[in-house]
Amino acid sequence: MPTMNIIQAVNDALRLEMRRDRDVVVLGEDVGKFGGVFRASQGLQEEFGKDRVIDTPLAESGVIGTAIGMALYGLKPVPEIQFADFIFPAMDQILSEVAKYRYRSGGQYTCPMVIRTPYGGGIRGGHYHSQSPEAHFIHTAGLKVVVPSNPHDAKGLLTSAIRDPDPVLFFEPKRVYRAAKGEVPEGEVLVPIGKAKVTREGRHVTLIAWGAMWHEADQAAREAAALGIEAEVLDLRSLQPLDVDAIVASVLKTGRAVVVHEAPRTCGFGAEIAALIQERCFLSLEAPVTRVTGFDTPFPYTLESEYLPRAPRILKAIREVVAF
Amino acid sequence: MPTMNIIQAVNDALRLEMRRDRDVVVLGEDVGKFGGVFRASQGLQEEFGKDRVIDTPLAESGVIGTAIGMALYGLKPVPEIQFADFIFPAMDQILSEVAKYRYRSGGQYTCPMVIRTPYGGGIRGGHYHSQSPEAHFIHTAGLKVVVPSNPHDAKGLLTSAIRDPDPVLFFEPKRVYRAAKGEVPEGEVLVPIGKAKVTREGRHVTLIAWGAMWHEADQAAREAAALGIEAEVLDLRSLQPLDVDAIVASVLKTGRAVVVHEAPRTCGFGAEIAALIQERCFLSLEAPVTRVTGFDTPFPYTLESEYLPRAPRILKAIREVVAF
Amino acid sequence: MPRVRDIEDGRWEREFPLRSVIRDDGSADPADVALPDDQAVDLFRWMVLSREVDERMVQLQRQGRIAFYIGAIGEEATVLGTVAGMEQRDWLFPSYREHAGALFRGMPLVTFVCDLLGNAGDRMLGHQMPCHEAWAAGRFVSISAPIATQVPQAVGAAWAARIRGDDMVALTWFGEGATSANDFHTGANFAGVHKIPVLMVCRNNGWAISVPRELQTASETIAQKAIAYGIHGERVDGNDLLAVHAATRRARARASAGQGPTLLECVTYRVEGHSTSDDPRAYRGAEEVDAWKARDPILRLGRYLSWKKLVSPEEVEGFRVEARERVRRAVEEAEAFAAKPALETLFEGVYAEPLWQQREQLEELRAAVAADPRVANPR
Amino acid sequence: MPRVRDIEDGRWEREFPLRSVIRDDGSADPADVALPDDQAVDLFRWMVLSREVDERMVQLQRQGRIAFYIGAIGEEATVLGTVAGMEQRDWLFPSYREHAGALFRGMPLVTFVCDLLGNAGDRMLGHQMPCHEAWAAGRFVSISAPIATQVPQAVGAAWAARIRGDDMVALTWFGEGATSANDFHTGANFAGVHKIPVLMVCRNNGWAISVPRELQTASETIAQKAIAYGIHGERVDGNDLLAVHAATRRARARASAGQGPTLLECVTYRVEGHSTSDDPRAYRGAEEVDAWKARDPILRLGRYLSWKKLVSPEEVEGFRVEARERVRRAVEEAEAFAAKPALETLFEGVYAEPLWQQREQLEELRAAVAADPRVANPR
Numbered sequence A, B: 001m002p003t004m005n006i007i008q009a010v011n012d013a014l015r016l017e018m019r020r021d022r023d024v025v026v027l028g029e030d031v032g033k034f035g036g037v038f039r040a041s042q043g044l045q046e047e048f049g050k051d052r053v054i055d056t057p058l059a060e061s062g063v064i065g066t067a068i069g070m071a072l073y074g075l076k077p078v079p080e081i082q083f084a085d086f087i088f089p090a091m092d093q094i095l096s097e098v099a100k101y102r103y104r105s106g107g108q109y110t111c112p113m114v115i116r117t118p119y120g121g122g123i124r125g126g127h128y129h130s131q132s133p134e135a136h137f138i139h140t141a142g143l144k145v146v147v148p149s150n151p152h153d154a155k156g157l158l159t160s161a162i163r164d165p166d167p168v169l170f171f172e173p174k175r176v177y178r179a180a181k182g183e184v185p186e187g188e189v190l191v192p193i194g195k196a197k198v199t200r201e202g203r204h205v206t207l208i209a210w211g212a213m214w215h216e217a218d219q220a221a222r223e224a225a226a227l228g229i230e231a232e233v234l235d236l237r238s239l240q241p242l243d244v245d246a247i248v249a250s251v252l253k254t255g256r257a258v259v260v261h262e263a264p265r266t267c268g269f270g271a272e273i274a275a276l277i278q279e280r281c282f283l284s285l286e287a288p289v290t291r292v293t294g295f296d297t298p299f300p301y302t303l304e305s306e307y308l309p310r311a312p313r314i315l316k317a318i319r320e321v322v323a324f
Numbered sequence C, D: 001m002p003r004v005r006d007i008e009d010g011r012w013e014r015e016f017p018l019r020s021v022i023r024d025d026g027s028a029d030p031a032d033v034a035l036p037d038d039q040a041v042d043l044f045r046w047m048v049l050s051r052e053v054d055e056r057m058v059q060l061q062r063q064g065r066i067a068f069y070i071g072a073i074g075e076e077a078t079v080l081g082t083v084a085g086m087e088q089r090d091w092l093f094p095s096y097r098e099h100a101g102a103l104f105r106g107m108p109l110v111t112f113v114c115d116l117l118g119n120a121g122d123r124m125l126g127h128q129m130p131c132h133e134a135w136a137a138g139r140f141v142s143i144s145a146p147i148a149t150q151v152p153q154a155v156g157a158a159w160a161a162r163i164r165g166d167d168m169v170a171l172t173w174f175g176e177g178a179t180s181a182n183d184f185h186t187g188a189n190f191a192g193v194h195k196i197p198v199l200m201v202c203r204n205n206g207w208a209i210s211v212p213r214e215l216q217t218a219s220e221t222i223a224q225k226a227i228a229y230g231i232h233g234e235r236v237d238g239n240d241l242l243a244v245h246a247a248t249r250r251a252r253a254r255a256s257a258g259q260g261p262t263l264l265e266c267v268t269y270r271v272e273g274h275s276t277s278d279d280p281r282a283y284r285g286a287e288e289v290d291a292w293k294a295r296d297p298i299l300r301l302g303r304y305l306s307w308k309k310l311v312s313p314e315e316v317e318g319f320r321v322e323a324r325e326r327v328r329r330a331v332e333e334a335e336a337f338a339a340k341p342a343l344e345t346l347f348e349g350v351y352a353e354p355l356w357q358q359r360e361q362l363e364e365l366r367a368a369v370a371a372d373p374r375v376a377n378p379r
């Protein structure tokens, strides 16, 4: 089985789906000849031509707006937003249009697409190349939100997303784009959307994370193990739909939960997870659900190590939760 | 003391602040000659002229974008977004620019402004004239978010917002724009931003609401009283900054909390409040914090009574929480 | 026709002359007329129906039987001239006044009225407010409220068709106010770069709610905005059905031949308030409105038809009676449906299949309705 | 100069002729020259400094001493010609290549380098990535990454000045890629309607990262986009400092006299990669780059200065040495600061005063750092 990093896995999934389905098209800024600023679409224009791998003008609202029209007509567009931070010019098209087409037309029209975008910090990008805006989309009914943490899931989830009948926001953890390597089967890989993965079993506390922060949670769990604390680690993979059953099952067992995300704490997805857990596991909870997150500031530049909820802060939270 | 409705109170606050401070300007679609589609700026252009009450072209990003420039230069703009549902074309200017100017320039530049916008359902507006998008802005550090429920607070909070050194999103509950009437002092009224109001004392459960839904919570509390349940009702008024002390004080007393909002449940502000309460009142909680909210769908047209978290649904939640 | 303040002595008005076909007395130069007589009569009947629908629906709104209405009174030639100039296979991306386009493409009148009522017969399941219909069978795409979002979408659909090798030209309608919006800009720009077969029709009706056209843009014409995108622009008398239809045919032919998009400015007028929620007397005078009423597009085509002796005054009256009767029957049939769609429709169509939230929330709602019937009743 | 594919036989290139002043041999028609000799020499020195800064910072980035750099090599005449053509009181709304403008307006070089380092001397408190400086004392507004957001902001500032009765003209710079963005459109449109005293300078440098200008827009020139907004448009040789400066003066005078905004297209070229993160060899050939290198704006002004006998080759070399030394000293001084701003700066400036969250989170962070020093260290 070949070893890949996440970019290669994304590229592989795109290529295979484009070979399989003539309706799949890729569009965005710099995705064509250049193959994307992170090179995720490298080589695709050579193979599939300019009609199916399209360099667009510089306007995210146009990228998504035209992708909607393509999807309505029956193509399966996979638009790229160069950085998740630059998705806001397309916010109206995504929240008002993509999310609502099926609903507002009584099911007559629908515009499934996969909006791929690199997200997250840790690459010295400052606040316009580091943000994690997933909460906006999770809050918007009609959208699915998927975040892989490793190459295998990146390939399998992207493939599933492309075949999904609903629009999917596909956030790629750019901090581990190249660092996260692993074996990925050749040919079709499908990872179902909506299923979390228990990547480590434990009985003292449940760690809930996704994307780049899964790696930090995993690291913290290893360090906790050395202290005799057995942390169970969940890689959510899909934030909407959320695998609430997996979370509940784990927390009913451990009685404690720590949620980790990069986005600012207030109104981040961690709040929703905490709310759900206390609604569903109230009598089993031994400590408050604890959030280890980015702070309530714009994403900083120099102090990004301090800002990011990395393993040391997670470990501290684990210890406090277990000692509660 | 004159009796006013919320529109009149908003108009009054704008007029007084414009008289007091020559730097205050109002801009937006239809706000000038027409006085706004809800007539909140009626008569202002006559009094203050076209330079200070500006009919703009149809582009929310332009309304906010130019307001930023005005604010940078030293004016105090009060842009209106005609319906909160139409704020998304301005999302990039608000989230990437308004929220971050002070931070990103190390305090050299700042663009305080008050973005007024009618929000919420119950007026048969369907999903493009009924949404409650507050969570997006609460999640964005750098912005304040204020929602009055009555004419007095509308005047007092808007006045405070105009004098605030930070940008404020000012959501006006259009469902009770005219229905909520009350006495409002003439002349200056200031209600501090960041302070919730206990509008009803009780010891069995805390109801947390704001804007139009405060009226529903209040109604539910009255009905609960008839059943012998004493509900304490908090009108949050300011969502960011949140008066967490007031919430904690009440829940430590009652041991139970019900949060009400119109926005879809998932990742709504109710999630944040639930997360905070369980973090801070864990050992005092007698039941899970319960959310009575809009559902995870676009805002519907015909079934909006069913969709809105009105008194009957709140009452049901109160009874379940008390019986937990 | 009221002129906007010129910035360069009418230069652009000369570059983009306002084309018309029907003269004030109803006559026309035969060389300019491309529309066959039977189609002219047919489109006249459509215009009459459109007017009847609009007038009746405003009445129903005043009577409290529907909550809201927004129509196209005075703009019928622009709507029907364009839709009739396209091929049946072409997709239509409406703004919110082109209901006649949906009906022309086969949406039953009763279905349209059910949409206004949001009742159990509503094809949109009561999800959308009145006048936001969709009719996929007629390739009439779902209407949205946020201004101009449909423009890049139309470009995308036309692009997709070209990728697939289909001869399909997408048409999108929008107001002159919409040209200020972001999406007009990106739509036109994308279409220009990639020579997309799309027809962008601006209904320049002089007003965007209370904002007059000269506060919307300083460009002397809307058509000249085409220059910014390297695309073809044209200006036509939007109250002259023959002129609108001919311009549409030309633009469609250009697009279909690979010559790229057209921005077609139809100069017309919003004779009524913006919608039933609006009172235009607060911001504009009667003289302007009266001047435009005299230029009514139905009267205009009517004069042409009688000049050509294609219809008699009695026949015209007959069309009107017939239309009125059709509308009456449609309202009657529509009002016979239950007032509300079933409870579960509230959660239908959010996703292809409901997620666990929607399923749980439906159960929650059912329980709430069972516990207290007020849940399903507005106060 | 490479031409874009014309859509109408160069019609718009003729309407918006590419104005230049300095001929290839360095000579110029005295009638065209408005810039006093001493200023020409001064601006030449600024261009040399700008080039030295850019080259040195790219080196530092390659050495890992700064994380990122984006400069203006080849575009110095556009940046300095425009900023020098404005009044000191005018506000500048930069994109991200106009660092020479910040320096010209008095930002100390060492402060600029501290910003690149994000260290304890950084005026931006380490909040922004390199090359996103602000210098309020020089009315050089905070740089943002999202493309074109500064355009309506510049319009708003100029509008505010007019409301206050100040003679202030705002200038904003952006690339030709930015003309595709929403905010270019709204900014230009608002400015047109209200005749705002703003100068919109498009650095048309041929590329937006890997996207060539002809995939950005089908309009033959950028200047013609002015027509869509009813504003004045002009096209100038962006590598000719005298031409850029003269055009800026004209546009400023128009704006200040109440004649409204100008869209000034400066035709230039991005000689290097988009930024230090980019490798342009992946998408463009060397011939194009070489052709433009021969049109270097510094060489160009240098030829003029020597034609006019204003500087000798030795003096030019002296400017370079002097600039290099200034840069060297600035880097040395900047690197003497502590690598990181204090912990509490992380929470400064989110609001005028920290809310309880920021205060709590600072305490939380302090405790975490105390518990485990790795919190403050990247892996």
Ligand SMILES: Cc1ncc(C[n+]2csc(CCOP(=O)(O)OP(=O)(O)O)c2C)c(N)n1
Binding pocket: B029, B058, B060, B082, B086, B089, C097, C145, C146, C147, C174, C175, C176, C177, C178, C179, C203, C205, C207, C208, C209, C270, C274
């Ligand atoms: C993004 C957005 N902003 C504001 C509105 C409110 N609004 C509805 S129609 C309208 C005016 C539209 O004018 P125009 O484009 O000229 O179309 P017309 O109504 O004249 O046909 C406005 C401001 C909206 N629907 N969407």
Ligand SMILES: Cc1ncc(C[n+]2csc(CCOP(=O)(O)OP(=O)(O)O)c2C)c(N)n1
Binding pocket: A029, A058, A060, A082, A086, A089, D097, D145, D146, D147, D174, D175, D176, D177, D178, D179, D203, D205, D206, D207, D208, D209, D270, D274
């Ligand atoms: C909204 C947004 N989308 C994408 C980007 C990524 N990006 C940064 S610069 C750039 C190209 C800009 O080209 P142009 O406007 O021509 O300016 P130039 O770099 O050539 O000076 C892109 C796409 C961004 N910064 N902001």
Ligand SMILES: [Mg+2]
Binding pocket: C175, C176, C177, C203, C204, C205, C206, C207, C208, C209, C270
């Ligand atoms: Mg209009």
Ligand SMILES: [Mg+2]
Binding pocket: D175, D176, D177, D203, D204, D205, D206, D207, D208, D209, D270
């Ligand atoms: Mg460029």
